[in-house]
Amino acid sequence: xxxxLGDMETLKAQKKKAEEKKAKRISGAxxxxxxxxxxxxxxIYGYPGGAIMPVYDELYKFQDKLTHVLTRHEQGATHxxxxxxxxxxxxxxxxxxxxxxxxxxxxxxxxxxxxxxPIVCITGQVPRHLLGSDAFQETxxxxxxxxxxxxxxxxxxxxxxxxxxxxxxxxxxxGRPGPVLIDITKNAQFDELDFHYGKCTGVxxxxxxxxxxxxxxxxxxxxxxxxxxxxxxxxxxxxxxxAEEQLKELVEKTGIPAAWTILGLSAMDTDHPLNVGMVGMHxxxxxxxxxxxxxxxxxxxxxxxxRVTGNxxxxxxxxxxxxxxxxxxxxxxxxxVDVAVLGDAKKTLQLLLPLVNQNEHTAWRAEFxxxxxxxxxxxxxxxxxxxxxxxxxxxxxEQINIASKHKAVIVTDVGQHQMIACxxxxxxxxxxxxxxxxxxxxGFALPAAIGAKMGAMNREVVAIVGDGGYQMTIQELGVIFxxxxxxxxxxxxxxxxxxxxxxxxxxxxxxYASTVMTNPDFVKIxxxxxxxxxxxxxxxxxxxxxxxxMASKHPYFLEVRVEKxxxxxxxxxxxxxxxxxxxx
Amino acid sequence: MExxxxxxxxxxxxxxGLLNRISGIFLKRxxxxxxxxxxxxxxxxxxxxxxxxxxxEDWTRKIVQQIEKQIEVIKAFxxxxxxxxxxxxxxxxxxxxxxxxxxxxxxxxxxxxxxxxTVNREFFVLAKTGRRHEIDEMHDDLEPFxxxxxxxxxxxxxTKTKMPITEILEEFNLxx
Numbered sequence: 001x002x003x004x005l006g007d008m009e010t011l012k013a014q015k016k017k018a019e020e021k022k023a024k025r026i027s028g029a030x031x032x033x034x035x036x037x038x039x040x041x042x043x044i045y046g047y048p049g050g051a052i053m054p055v056y057d058e059l060y061k062f063q064d065k066l067t068h069v070l071t072r073h074e075q076g077a078t079h080x081x082x083x084x085x086x087x088x089x090x091x092x093x094x095x096x097x098x099x100x101x102x103x104x105x106x107x108x109x110x111x112x113x114x115x116x117x118p119i120v121c122i123t124g125q126v127p128r129h130l131l132g133s134d135a136f137q138e139t140x141x142x143x144x145x146x147x148x149x150x151x152x153x154x155x156x157x158x159x160x161x162x163x164x165x166x167x168x169x170x171x172x173x174x175g176r177p178g179p180v181l182i183d184i185t186k187n188a189q190f191d192e193l194d195f196h197y198g199k200c201t202g203v204x205x206x207x208x209x210x211x212x213x214x215x216x217x218x219x220x221x222x223x224x225x226x227x228x229x230x231x232x233x234x235x236x237x238x239x240x241x242x243a244e245e246q247l248k249e250l251v252e253k254t255g256i257p258a259a260w261t262i263l264g265l266s267a268m269d270t271d272h273p274l275n276v277g278m279v280g281m282h283x284x285x286x287x288x289x290x291x292x293x294x295x296x297x298x299x300x301x302x303x304x305x306x307r308v309t310g311n312x313x314x315x316x317x318x319x320x321x322x323x324x325x326x327x328x329x330x331x332x333x334x335x336x337v338d339v340a341v342l343g344d345a346k347k348t349l350q351l352l353l354p355l356v357n358q359n360e361h362t363a364w365r366a367e368f369x370x371x372x373x374x375x376x377x378x379x380x381x382x383x384x385x386x387x388x389x390x391x392x393x394x395x396x397x398e399q400i401n402i403a404s405k406h407k408a409v410i411v412t413d414v415g416q417h418q419m420i421a422c423x424x425x426x427x428x429x430x431x432x433x434x435x436x437x438x439x440x441x442x443g444f445a446l447p448a449a450i451g452a453k454m455g456a457m458n459r460e461v462v463a464i465v466g467d468g469g470y471q472m473t474i475q476e477l478g479v480i481f482x483x484x485x486x487x488x489x490x491x492x493x494x495x496x497x498x499x500x501x502x503x504x505x506x507x508x509x510x511x512y513a514s515t516v517m518t519n520p521d522f523v524k525i526x527x528x529x530x531x532x533x534x535x536x537x538x539x540x541x542x543x544x545x546x547x548x549x550m551a552s553k554h555p556y557f558l559e560v561r562v563e564k565x566x567x568x569x570x571x572x573x574x575x576x577x578x579x580x581x582x583x584x
Numbered sequence: 585m586e587x588x589x590x591x592x593x594x595x596x597x598x599x600x601g602l603l604n605r606i607s608g609i610f611l612k613r614x615x616x617x618x619x620x621x622x623x624x625x626x627x628x629x630x631x632x633x634x635x636x637x638x639x640x641e642d643w644t645r646k647i648v649q650q651i652e653k654q655i656e657v658i659k660a661f662x663x664x665x666x667x668x669x670x671x672x673x674x675x676x677x678x679x680x681x682x683x684x685x686x687x688x689x690x691x692x693x694x695x696x697x698x699x700x701x702t703v704n705r706e707f708f709v710l711a712k713t714g715r716r717h718e719i720d721e722m723h724d725d726l727e728p729f730x731x732x733x734x735x736x737x738x739x740x741x742x743t744k745t746k747m748p749i750t751e752i753l754e755e756f757n758l759x760x
Contacts, residue, residue, distance in 0.1 A: 143601075143604060146601065146605050146608055147608045151655045154600075154601075171655055204597070204658075205596065206655045206656075328649060328652070328653070329649040331649070332645075333646060
C-alpha cells in the first residue's frame with residue numbers, strides 16, 4: 001500500500017490519539033480529580049474527613065491545577081458553590097466527608113434545588129462492605145438528599161466514577177439546572193480503574209428542554225398582539241437560559257411593561273424605562289396591583305411562587321396567561337395558563353420576536369408610572385432619603401448604588417435587608433443579584449459572596465447581611481481572611497430578627513418572641529480575622545464609609561447601625577391578594 | 585374537584601433509589617399510595633411502576649408531572665378505572681381440616697373461581713385473581729371459617745389505549 005505524506009501524517013495523528021485514548025490505570029480518587037479537571041473545574045469548596053481522605057490526598061497532589069477552598073462548615077461550601085455558579089453560569093462544586101459532613105450539605109442542596117442552581121456535591125461514604133452496618137460516620141445521604149436533589153447516585157465501584165461524574169455535571173447544568181449529589185464509598189476511591197473520560201451528552205430517560213412548539217408560540221403572539229394591557233413578569237429562567245437580550249428586544253419592540261421576580265432581578269437593566277419593578281410580597285406597588293388589571297399576563301421563566309402570587313384565587317383572574325417555561329412540571333402547577341410555551345427561553349423568545357407587533361402601550365404604561373409616584377411618595381422617598389434621625393436600610397443601599405455605579409454583584413441574605421436591597425439595588429449587568437429566594441436560607445450571603453467573588457474576580461461583590469443571618473455562617477470570615485477574598489461585607493444591624501419582628505408587630509400584637517438579639521462587637525470579630533472593619537452609626541458618616549469600603553482592594557467589613565424597628569413596605573400580607581398590597 | 589381512583593403507570597430505568605424518589609413525591613403532598621407494584625415492562629430493561637391513588641384529577645396530574653421530571657423516568661401516565669384493564673391477586677391460607685369439617689368452603693372455592701396452590705396436612709392455599717371487590721367478597725365468605733393468613737397484591741394494569749413507550753425511547757435516542 002502507498003500513502004502520500006498527508007495520509008501518513010493523518011495516520012500518525014490517529015495512532016497518537018488512539019494511544020492517548022487507551023485507558024490509564026489509576027485510583028478512583030485520582031480519577032475523581034481527572035473528571036473534575038475534564039469538566040473545567042478549577043475551584044472547589046469543601047471540608048475533609050475520614051471517608052473522603054483519598055480524594056483530599058489527590059487534591060494535595062493536584063493543587064496547582066485545582067484550588068480547594070476550606071470553608072469553615074460544609075453548609076458554607078454549598079453556598080459558596082452556589083454563589084460561584086450563579087455569578088458565572090458554571091457548575092459549582094462542593095465536597096464533604098460522610099455522616100455529618102454530608103448532612104451539613106442538605107440546606108445548600110435544598111436551596112440550590114428550589115432556586116435551580118447547578119452544583120455538584122461529592123461526598124465520601126464508608127466502604128462498600130460496611131454499608132448498612134451503622135459504621136462510624138455512616139449516613140444514608142442518598143436517601144436523605146433525594147427530595148432536595150435533581151439527581152443523586154451512590155458509587156460503590158471505582159469503575160463507575162468517570163461515567164457517573166460526567167452524568168452528574170451534565171444533569172446539573174442542562175435543562176432546568178439543579179443540584180446533584182454523588183456519594184462515593186471509600187473502597188471506590190482506593191480501588192483502581194482503567195480511566196477514560198468522555199463528556200456526557202445525553203441520558204436516555206431525560207430530556208433537558210422540550211423543543212419549542214411553533215403553534216404555541218403563534219398563539220402567544222396572537223394574544224400579545226391583540227392585548228391592550230399586556231404585562232410581562234420575568235424570572236430567573238431568563239438568566240439561566242441566557243435570554244436577556246431576547247427579553248430586552250421583546251419589551252422594546254412591543255412596549256410591554258416588564259416586572260421581575262426576586263430571582264429575575266438583574267436580567268434587565270433596573271433603569272430601563274420599561275422595567276417597572278418587582279412583583280411579590282415586598283415588591284413594588286404598581287407591578288402587584290396591576291397584575292390584576294392587565295388583560296394578558298406573559299410569564300417568562302417564573303414558577304408562580306406563593307410569595308409572588310399571594311392568594312391564587314384572586315391572582316390575575318381577568319387575564320389570559322401565557323407561560324414561557326423550560327420545565328413541563330411547572331405548567332398549571334400553581335396558575336392555570338391559557339398558552340404554555342415550553343422550551344428554553346432564549347429559543348422560544350427568539351421565535352416569538354418576529355411574530356409580535358411594534359407597539360407603545362403609552363396609556364397602560366402611564367398607569368405604572370402613576371402607581372410608582374404614589375409608592376415613591378409614601379414609601380421610597382422615606383426609605384432612601386430619610387429625614388428621621390435613625391439610619392434606614394434603604395439609604396445604605398442607595399449609597400452602595402452610588403459608589404458601585406450599578407456595577408456590583410449584590411449578594412443578600414434573608415429578611416428585611418434582603419427585601420430592601422432587592423427593591424433598591426440598581427443593576428446594569430445580568431447575574432448580579434445573588435440571593436436565597438425560594439428557600440429563604442439565613443446564613444446564605446456570606447459564603448455565597450465568597451463564591452461569587454471567586455467566580456467573578458473582576459467584579460465588585462458586596463454581601464448585604466442582617467445581624468441574624470450573619471451569625472449563622474460568620475465562621476466563613478476565616479475563608480475570606482485565609483484566601484484574602486476581597487468581598488465587601490455590610491451588616492445592617494438592627495439588633496433584631498427584623499422580618500420576624502415585623503410580622504410579630506403586624507400580626508401578633510407586637511409580642512417579640514425571641515426576635516431581640518444581644519449582639520457581639522461585629523467590628524472586633526472582623527478584626528479578629530484581620531479584616532479591615534468599620535462601624536457607622538450616624539448619617540453624616542455613611543457616605544464616606546461606603547466610599548472607603550468600595551475603594552478598598554481588600555476584604556472590608558462595614559457594620560451600619562440602622563433603625564431598630566423599621567418595617568418593610570409595601571407588603572402583601574400572607575394569603576392576601578396582590579391587589580390588597582399595603583403601602584403602610 | 586372530586587376524588588376518584590387513578591392508576592399511575594410509570595416507565596423508567598431500573599435503578600436503585602428511584603422508588604424512594606417517586607414515593608417522596610407522594611409523601612411531600614401528603615397523598616397516600618393505595619397500592620404499588622413494580623415489575624418489568626414490555627420493553628427490555630424498562631421497569632414499570634403501577635401506583636393506585638384515590639385523589640383529585642388535578643393532584644394526580646401534578647404528581648405525574650413531578651414523576652416524569654425525575655431523571656430516570658421515561659414516561660408517566662394516569663388513567664381512570666374505565667380506561668384500564670386491571671386486576672389484583674390474593675392468597676388465602678386456610679387450615680386443611682376445614683375442607684372436611686366445613687363443606688361450604690368447597691362451594692366458595694368453586695364459586696370464586698380461585699385455584700388451590702398447595703395442600704398439605706396442616707393447611708391449603710387458595711389463589712384468586714380479579715377485581716378488588718371480588719377478592720373482598722371471597723375474603724368475606726371465608727372469614728367466618730378462619731383465615732390463617734391473607735395477602736393481596738398491588739393492582740396491575742394494562743391500558744385500553746396504546747402506550748407509546750417504544751416511540752418515546754426512539755425519540756430520546758434521536759435527540760441524544
